[in-house]
Amino acid sequence: MKYLSGSLLQILDASLRLNSFSKVAEELGLTPAAVSYQVRLLESRLGFLLFTRQSGGLEVTKEGRLICQQASKSLTQMHSAIAQAKQLNQDNKTLRITASTRFATQLLLPNLARFKSSNPDIDIEIDISDKIRPLVQSDFDIAIRFCDGVLEGAVEIKKLMNTSLVAVCSEAFWQQHQALLESPKTFPQFLLCSVKCRVGSLEWPSWSNWFENFTDIEWNTAEHISFDEMTQVIQFIQDENAIGLVEPKLATREVSSGRLVQLDKRELAIPAPYAYYAIIPDGRKDRAPIQKCLQWLQGLVNNSERKQ
Known part of the structure; x- marks a missing residue:
């Protein structure tokens, strides 16, 4: 409707909420005279009153309530559209x-x-x-x-x-015990470490699964330490004399740089x-x-x- 500019929509919305042209002017940064003039001009074009002026403030007419409520809805829709447009613009960059x-x-x-x-x-x-x-x-x-x-x-x-687990140790530990570490049968002689956690119905595989899948070795007497995260396992392997189970695809930096040595080529697959x-x-x-x-x-x- 050509009668309603953006500023007039704001005036109608605020007038319905505040019941005072003075308060509307203060909120919108206008003068009371400018607010009153725009409302009177609209009423003149429409041919009926939107507000009646009372000693206690404004009283909205039935016609005025209908128009002011629609003005409020229009402003809300515009604010929503602006927010969506801003999000679209941000989405292209973030x-x-x-x-x-x-x-x-x-x-x-x-x-x-x-x-x-x-x-x-x-x-x-x-x-x-x-x-x-x-x-x-x-x-x-x-x-x-x-x-x-x-x-x-x-x-x-x-x-x-997909992911899997392999047995590794530090380079220094490998150099010190290379002869023994060439066979998985000797692994239980050393400190073992792995992750202990549960994801959904999957209990994260540990050394018991590794030995059951690849050897017939009795390993239960081995000293074993569990951690919440693989990063902790990797750090412990590098700091201590230990053999650990790690995900090779997530330890490529350590293995390729020589900080970790893979002791056995077999990989314990995480089940699909x-x-x-x-x-x-x-x-x-x-x-x-x-x-x-x-x-x-x-x-x-x-x-x-x-x-x-």
């Missing part, structure tokens, strides 16, 4: 990633600078957490999680990589469908930053597999 601790510390963060250098126009926000968030209601664009790939809610799920997945809320997968990031992540995974 990529919000939440990653599990193992994946983030061992693969994502050490290589993130390369992605940023290739995509300087994308702002990146990183959250490190092992919790499965309700991503449909969250601000994150990609969640990288180890899970069974079955999640509730409207999300897209892309498998990034458990794997590392990229989880994307519906409606976001076609965004250019997300597609670029997914391609980059897959490249990281492929590169870690080649280095094994």
